Amino acid sequence: MKKILGTSLLLFGMAAFGQTKEDSVQFSKISLEVLNNGKGYNDLRELTKNIGHRLSGSEAYEKSVKWAEQKLRDAGADKVWLQEVMIPVWVRGKESLHIKTSNGGWKSLKMLSLGNSEGTGGKDVSGEIIMVKSMEEYEKLSPEQVKDKILFFNYAFKQSFIETFKGYSDAAKYRTTAASLTAKKGGKFAIIRSLSSAFDDVPHTGAMRYEDNVVKVPAVAIGSSTADELEVLLKNQKITAKLNSNCGMKGEKLSHSVIGEITGKKDQSVIVVGGHLDSWDVGEGAHDDGAGIVQSIEVLRTFKKLGLQNNHTIRVVCFANEENGVKGGVQYGKTVKEKNEKHLFAIESDAGGFAPRGIALDMDDTKRKQIQGWSKLFLPYGVYNFEEKFSGTDLYPLHDMGIPAAELMPDSQRYFDIHHTEEDTFEKVNRRELLLGAVAMTQMIYMIDKNW
Amino acid sequence: MKKILGTSLLLFGMAAFGQTKEDSVQFSKISLEVLNNGKGYNDLRELTKNIGHRLSGSEAYEKSVKWAEQKLRDAGADKVWLQEVMIPVWVRGKESLHIKTSNGGWKSLKMLSLGNSEGTGGKDVSGEIIMVKSMEEYEKLSPEQVKDKILFFNYAFKQSFIETFKGYSDAAKYRTTAASLTAKKGGKFAIIRSLSSAFDDVPHTGAMRYEDNVVKVPAVAIGSSTADELEVLLKNQKITAKLNSNCGMKGEKLSHSVIGEITGKKDQSVIVVGGHLDSWDVGEGAHDDGAGIVQSIEVLRTFKKLGLQNNHTIRVVCFANEENGVKGGVQYGKTVKEKNEKHLFAIESDAGGFAPRGIALDMDDTKRKQIQGWSKLFLPYGVYNFEEKFSGTDLYPLHDMGIPAAELMPDSQRYFDIHHTEEDTFEKVNRRELLLGAVAMTQMIYMIDKNW
Numbered sequence: 001m002k003k004i005l006g007t008s009l010l011l012f013g014m015a016a017f018g019q020t021k022e023d024s025v026q027f028s029k030i031s032l033e034v035l036n037n038g039k040g041y042n043d044l045r046e047l048t049k050n051i052g053h054r055l056s057g058s059e060a061y062e063k064s065v066k067w068a069e070q071k072l073r074d075a076g077a078d079k080v081w082l083q084e085v086m087i088p089v090w091v092r093g094k095e096s097l098h099i100k101t102s103n104g105g106w107k108s109l110k111m112l113s114l115g116n117s118e119g120t121g122g123k124d125v126s127g128e129i130i131m132v133k134s135m136e137e138y139e140k141l142s143p144e145q146v147k148d149k150i151l152f153f154n155y156a157f158k159q160s161f162i163e164t165f166k167g168y169s170d171a172a173k174y175r176t177t178a179a180s181l182t183a184k185k186g187g188k189f190a191i192i193r194s195l196s197s198a199f200d201d202v203p204h205t206g207a208m209r210y211e212d213n214v215v216k217v218p219a220v221a222i223g224s225s226t227a228d229e230l231e232v233l234l235k236n237q238k239i240t241a242k243l244n245s246n247c248g249m250k251g252e253k254l255s256h257s258v259i260g261e262i263t264g265k266k267d268q269s270v271i272v273v274g275g276h277l278d279s280w281d282v283g284e285g286a287h288d289d290g291a292g293i294v295q296s297i298e299v300l301r302t303f304k305k306l307g308l309q310n311n312h313t314i315r316v317v318c319f320a321n322e323e324n325g326v327k328g329g330v331q332y333g334k335t336v337k338e339k340n341e342k343h344l345f346a347i348e349s350d351a352g353g354f355a356p357r358g359i360a361l362d363m364d365d366t367k368r369k370q371i372q373g374w375s376k377l378f379l380p381y382g383v384y385n386f387e388e389k390f391s392g393t394d395l396y397p398l399h400d401m402g403i404p405a406a407e408l409m410p411d412s413q414r415y416f417d418i419h420h421t422e423e424d425t426f427e428k429v430n431r432r433e434l435l436l437g438a439v440a441m442t443q444m445i446y447m448i449d450k451n452w
Numbered sequence: 453m454k455k456i457l458g459t460s461l462l463l464f465g466m467a468a469f470g471q472t473k474e475d476s477v478q479f480s481k482i483s484l485e486v487l488n489n490g491k492g493y494n495d496l497r498e499l500t501k502n503i504g505h506r507l508s509g510s511e512a513y514e515k516s517v518k519w520a521e522q523k524l525r526d527a528g529a530d531k532v533w534l535q536e537v538m539i540p541v542w543v544r545g546k547e548s549l550h551i552k553t554s555n556g557g558w559k560s561l562k563m564l565s566l567g568n569s570e571g572t573g574g575k576d577v578s579g580e581i582i583m584v585k586s587m588e589e590y591e592k593l594s595p596e597q598v599k600d601k602i603l604f605f606n607y608a609f610k611q612s613f614i615e616t617f618k619g620y621s622d623a624a625k626y627r628t629t630a631a632s633l634t635a636k637k638g639g640k641f642a643i644i645r646s647l648s649s650a651f652d653d654v655p656h657t658g659a660m661r662y663e664d665n666v667v668k669v670p671a672v673a674i675g676s677s678t679a680d681e682l683e684v685l686l687k688n689q690k691i692t693a694k695l696n697s698n699c700g701m702k703g704e705k706l707s708h709s710v711i712g713e714i715t716g717k718k719d720q721s722v723i724v725v726g727g728h729l730d731s732w733d734v735g736e737g738a739h740d741d742g743a744g745i746v747q748s749i750e751v752l753r754t755f756k757k758l759g760l761q762n763n764h765t766i767r768v769v770c771f772a773n774e775e776n777g778v779k780g781g782v783q784y785g786k787t788v789k790e791k792n793e794k795h796l797f798a799i800e801s802d803a804g805g806f807a808p809r810g811i812a813l814d815m816d817d818t819k820r821k822q823i824q825g826w827s828k829l830f831l832p833y834g835v836y837n838f839e840e841k842f843s844g845t846d847l848y849p850l851h852d853m854g855i856p857a858a859e860l861m862p863d864s865q866r867y868f869d870i871h872h873t874e875e876d877t878f879e880k881v882n883r884r885e886l887l888l889g890a891v892a893m894t895q896m897i898y899m900i901d902k903n904w
Contacts, residue, residue, distance in 0.1 A: 035611045159487045159884070162833055197884060355865050357834065381614055382809065382863075384836050411834075411863060413807050413884045432611070432649060432865040 023377055023450075026308075027443050031381060033302050034439045040294040041431040043071060044353070047294065048284035048426040055281040056321040057089030057253050064277050065256050068293065068318045072260030075297050076304030077316070079263070082256035085331045087321040089253050090116050092281055093246030097191070097220055099129070099230070102237040109226050110201055112421075114175060114192070114208040114219045115280060115324045119245030125218070126150075126242035127188045131234050135173070138181060146185035150241045152234075153178045153192045154227050157416065164197050164412040165351070168419075171195045179219035180211040189243055190219040193227035198417035201225045205280050206420045207324045218245060257328040261315035262303060270313045271445055272346035273299045276322030276329075276394055283424035287415065290426075291353025291434055293318050295408070298438035299445060310449050312344055319394040322350070326393055333397025345448045346399075347406040347441055348392025352419075353434040354410035358385025359444055362395075363404030374447055383440045385409060406444070408437055475829055475902075478760075479895050483833060485754050486891045492746040493883040495523060496805070499746065500736035500878040507733040508773040509541030509705050516729050517708050520745065520770045524712030527749050528756030529768070531715070534708035537783045539773040541705050542568050544733055545698030549643070549672055551581070551682070554689040561682075562653055563672045564873075566627060566644070566660040567732060567776045570668045571697035577670075578602075578694035579640045583686050587625070590633060598637035602693045604686075605630045605644045606679050609868065616649050616864040617803070620871075623647045631671035632663040641695055642671040645679035650869035653677045657732050658872045659776045670697060709780040713767035714755060722765045723897055724798035725751050728774030728781075728846055735876035739867060742878075743805025743886055745770050747860075750890035751897060762901050764796055771846040774802070778845055785849025797900045798851075799858040799893055800844025804871075805886040806862035810837025811896055814847075815856030826899055835892045837861055858896070860889055 034040075051067060054060040065082065072080045097111040113119060130145065131152040132138045138153070153174045161167045178190035194204035201223040210216050220243065222230070233239055258277060261270075275292020279285020296316045303310055320328030336343060347359070359378075361368045372386045391405035399405040410433070418424045486492075503519060506512040517534065524532045549563040565571060582597065583604040584590045590605070605626045613619045630642035646656035653675040662668050672695065674682070685691055710729060713722075727744020731737020748768045755762055772780030788795060799811070811830075813820045824838045843857035851857040862885070870876045 031614070032612050160484050162483070162888070164884070199883070355863050411807050413888070414882050417882070430866050430869070431651070432616070436614070436865070 020377070023447065026446060027377055027381070029306055030302055030442045030446065031439045033306055034298060034435050034442065035432070037305070038298055038435040038438060039301060040298040040435055040438050043294040043297060044286060044290050044429060044434065045426055047290045048286045053279050053281050053283055053285050054277065055090070056087040056255065056278045056324060057250070058281065061255065061278055065258055068258040068277055071297050072258065072300065072316060075260070075301035077260030077262060077300060080260040083259055083331060083335065085255055085257055085320045085327050086252050087255045087327045088325045089250040090324055091247060091250050093119065095119065095245035095247060097222070098242045100240045100242070101233060106242065109222055110203055111220045111222050112203040112205040112282065113245050113247045114221055115205050116207055116209065116249065117179060117219045117247055118216045119218055119247040120243055122244065122246050124242050124244050125188055126240055129191070129234065129239045129241050131231060141185060143185045146182070146187045149187050151178070151182040151187045151190050152230065153190060154231055155193060157195055157197055159197065164416045167197060168195055168416055175206055175221070176209050179208055179217050180214045183215040183217045187217065189217045191241065192219065192221050194221045194223055196224050196416060199224050202421045202423055204420045205282060218243060220245070255320050257320040257332060258318040259315060260300060261313050262300060262310060264312040265309050266311035268313050269342040269344050270315050271344050271448055272315050272317055272398070273441055273445060274317035274319055274394060275349050277318040278321050278323050280323055280420045282420070283422045284426055286424050286426045286429050287352040288419055288424055289322065289350045291429060291437065292349035295349045295353070295434065295438040295441060298435070299442045302438070302442045308446065312449050314445060314449065322394050329394030330397055332394070333401065336398065337401065343398060343403045344452050345404050345406070346395045347408065347444065348395050349408040349437060349441060350392045350394070351408065351412065352410050352415040353429045353437060354412070354414060355433040356383050356408055356410050356437045356440040358383055358387065358409040359440065360389035360391060360407045360409050361386055362389060362391035362399055362406060367404050370451070378440065378443065381436065381439060381443070408441055410437055472829070475899065478898060479829055479833070481758055482754060482894045482898065483891045485758055486750060486887050486894065487884070489757070490750055490887040490890060491753060492750040492887055492890050495746040495749060496738060496742050496881060496886065497878055499742045500738045505731050505733050505735055505737050506729070507542070508539040508707065508730045508776060509702070510733065513707065513730055517710055520710040520729055523749050524710065524752065524768060527712070527753035529712030529714060529752060532712040535711055535783060535787065537707055537709055537772045537779050538704050539707045539779045540777045541702040542776055543699060543702050545571065547571065547697035547699060549674070550694045552692045552694070553685060558694065561674055561678055562655055563674050564655040564657040564734065565697050565699045566671045566673055567657050568659055568661065568701065569631060569671045569699055571670055571699040572695055574696065574698050576694050576696050577640055578692055581643070581682070581686065581691045581693050583683060593637060595637045598634070598639045601639050603630070603634040603639045603642050604682065605642060606683055607645060609647055609649050611649065616868045619649060620647055620868055627658055627673070628661050631660055631669050632666045635667040635669045639669065641669045643693065644671065644673050646673045646675055648676050648868060651676050654873045654875055656872045657734060670695060672697070707772050709772040709784060710770040711767060712752065713765050714752060714762060716764040717761050718763035720765050721794040721796050722767050723796050723900055724767050724769055724850070725893055725897060726769035726771055726846060727801050729770040730773050730775050732775055732872050734872070735874045736878055738876050738878045738881050739804040740871055740876055741774065741802045743881060743889065744801035747801045747805070747886065747890040747893060750887070751894045754890070754894045760898065764901050766897060766901065774846050781846030782849050784846070785853065788850065789853065795850060795855045796904050797856050797858070798847045799860065799896065800847050801860040801889060801893060802844045802846070803860065803864065804862050804867040805881045805889060806864070806866060807885040808835050808860055808862050808889045808892040810835055810839065810861040811892065812841035812843060812859045812861050813838055814841060814843035814851055814858060819856050822903070830892065830895065833888065833892060833895070860893055862889055
């Protein structure tokens with residue numbers, strides 16, 4: 001008995017070792033292929049330089065749909081199609097913000113209207129600025145104090161979090177709610193300090209939301225240093241602000257998410273890898289989320305190029321309209337439900353094309369622990385963090401259907417310097433960092449495909 | 453007995469927990485102080501923008517000595533002094549490289565002479581280019597084939613390593629040996645493809661060495677894309693290269709490393725944290741190694757600011773002449789030996805101001821394992837890698853004396869895009885990444901100071 005047990009353990013041990021070794025060899029092949037022959041960086045150059053930013057509803061977005069369709073075919077997808085999505089159309093138009101100090105003329109400030117905000121209809125709207133630095137300070141203001149004023153929410157992005165996404169979440173309520181908070185106390189429009197980890201003059205746009213049954217007043221963002229200067233000015237004097245903007249919602253439009261897949265050799269259950277194809281209407285949407293798009297295409301290309309025999313269908317989804325509606329993600333989830341398509345796993349890359357540090361896991365304990373058991377395989381690639389955490393926005397409908405969801409976790413230090421700004425350009429993306437993200441996602445999908 | 457044992461274990465457990473908790477609270481205080489109030493980023497702006505690059509022997513280097521002295525005083529050092537170091541003086545001067553194709557005129561190539569290389573004495577030196585892509589190809593060339601020719605070492609930086617330092621080490625021999633290899637077979641000068649992870653036209657300088665008793669011919673570097681173009685041209689035709697350069701060694705000079713310390717409260721044994729103050733004579737020496745200098749000063753500042761009661765002396769060393777001689781490091785080691793100063797630990801930051809991922813440990817097993825036992829404390833700061841590995845160049849003399857040495861390991865993906873080039877500027881450094889490196893070093897020194 002002892003001997004038999006010994007032999008069994010030995011065999012078991014060998015099998016386990018064999019599997020790990022085989023996986024580690026496969027991990028290495030994936031890495032070599034992507035780092036040496038990866039197309040993701042050049043794809044990103046095309047997307048950002050030939051098309052540029054691509055807000056939902058824009059002509060550029062429609063161009064990017066055609067581009068992604070072609071790229072998926074070039075990467076070797078067995079099947080490529082467009083998924084119809086009704087998307088909201090928001091247009092910025094001309095905009096300007098000026099301030100007047102008690103003893104001077106008008107001075108122009110760098111600004112961006114927040115996404116989904118209404119404008120002033122091309123008319124000047126002006127009033128005295130009142131500053132609050134927190135929600136608590138806002139709560140203390142009476143409607144009399146705010147009436148006909150401009151509310152300036154000067155809440156600084158907290159530098160103290162190690163992961164900048166925590167700083168972003170912490171400050172995000174100011175962006176989403178400033179307009180309605182202003183309107184509820186009778187203010188004319190809201191100015192917010194940008195959700196930015198940088199100390200510069202770059203305004204960051206991003207989605208805001210109007211509360212139901214509250215007047216829709218405009219909301220705009222200014223850069224950190226402009227906010228600091230304004231705060232100093234407000235210490236000694238009354239400041240008038242004047243906004244003129246043409247932005248606003250222009251109804252809805254039929255558009256598309258782009259989907260490509262390689263068919264499963266064993267069954268048709270689906271593993272999703274994706275990013276969002278749309279971006280804000282400034283900069284080039286390079287990190288947000290051109291990176292996620294080209295990485296996802298790279299995953300498919302690498303499976304085909306290496307001839308990996310995928311058991312299940314590997315599907316790339318380039319989601320429409322993540323930035324100001326998440327209509328692509330919602331539509332994808334709805335379609336999965338309608339067609340009753342079995343999904344094994346879904347991963348999104350939507351946190352920038354920086355060097356990967358981990359993969360956030362949003363699924364039940366058993367599955368999460370199984371994946372965490374593979375972590376040693378990822379360590380040589382600098383990927384060590386497999387925390388339970390929020391998965392990508394576009395995947396939430398899938399997550400809510402009980403499908404295990406995940407998100408690539410790149411280093412977060414630089415993201416909120418350039419997020420939703422003119423600075424989110426191709427030049428800010430490093431080739432190796434971008435490709436290593438694709439390596440980690442390909443490796444993870446290889447493991448899921450093999451073991452689930 | 454059982455009960456007593458139980459109690460002991462409980463007390464031991466509580467003490468251990470208490471210590472960890474206390475440490476984790478202290479780690480958090482350090483991080484908050486540096487991320488919220490850190491001066492390192494502004495210090496780096498001063499060093500790079502007011503002084504700029506600062507090669508050993510230059511006036512700028514002497515300015516940086518004065519600057520570092522003042523910064524250490526401002527940071528609260530109890531004692532600041534200059535350590536005399538005799539340094540080699542290498543000067544670049546004017547330089548140009550042209551090529552002539554069989555049917556065209558002369559075309560100028562972007563180039564940099566390698567550091568420590570001799571020039572052409574301001575005269576044109578020309579000859580036909582022969583390309584080799586590896587040492588093996590070089591070995592196969594006969595002296596007859598090389599005589600009076602220009603040897604072009606076109607060895608490409610390997611993209612396949614995950615840590616780019618491995619790619620750098622792999623390619624480094626071409627930079628250090630190309631000139632003597634060329635001379636030994638009768639060639640006139642050497643051109644190397646830059647040790648670069650980027651696919652651009654930026655030449656990278658860096659130290660080369662002449663073998664004893666071999667003619668000192670010049671060696672220059674060209675950027676990756678220029679090297680690729682030259683390779684294509686050489687397929688169809690003979691190409692002549694013409695070099696004109698004035699670089700060369702100009703003897704030695706007395707200069708200084710800069711040292712500042714806070715005195716140990718318990719004893720005078722020393723913990724060193726440092727970087728090198730010199731840089732190459734192009735760009736601004738921001739990542740290499742302005743980052744290491746300002747991070748080291750930040751460590752001292754943070755100890756003082758938080759009132760941490762350091763048991764041992766914490767000493768910042770800004771080493772002279774790392775880039776082309778390591779005379780500062782050697783002199784420091786020599787002085788430690790002469791004065792018989794007890795050193796507990798030394799850590800250098802000289803791998804760029806990128807987000808930290810680990811601390812390389814170069815010491816005996818017992819000490820290394822003790823440090824590795826602290827790794828959970830570092831994990832929330834993104835610092836997870838405590839491998840046995842080479843410590844900083846300047847610390848080698850200390851390491852050889854048996855002193856435990858370490859080096860900060862930042863993310864390496866972007867470093868060799870800009871290393872030793874015009875592109876190594878302040879703009880390439882991210883404030884948070886830089887400061888997180890200082891956080892990790894301060895935390896490590898806090899642990900060493902407390903436990904050793």
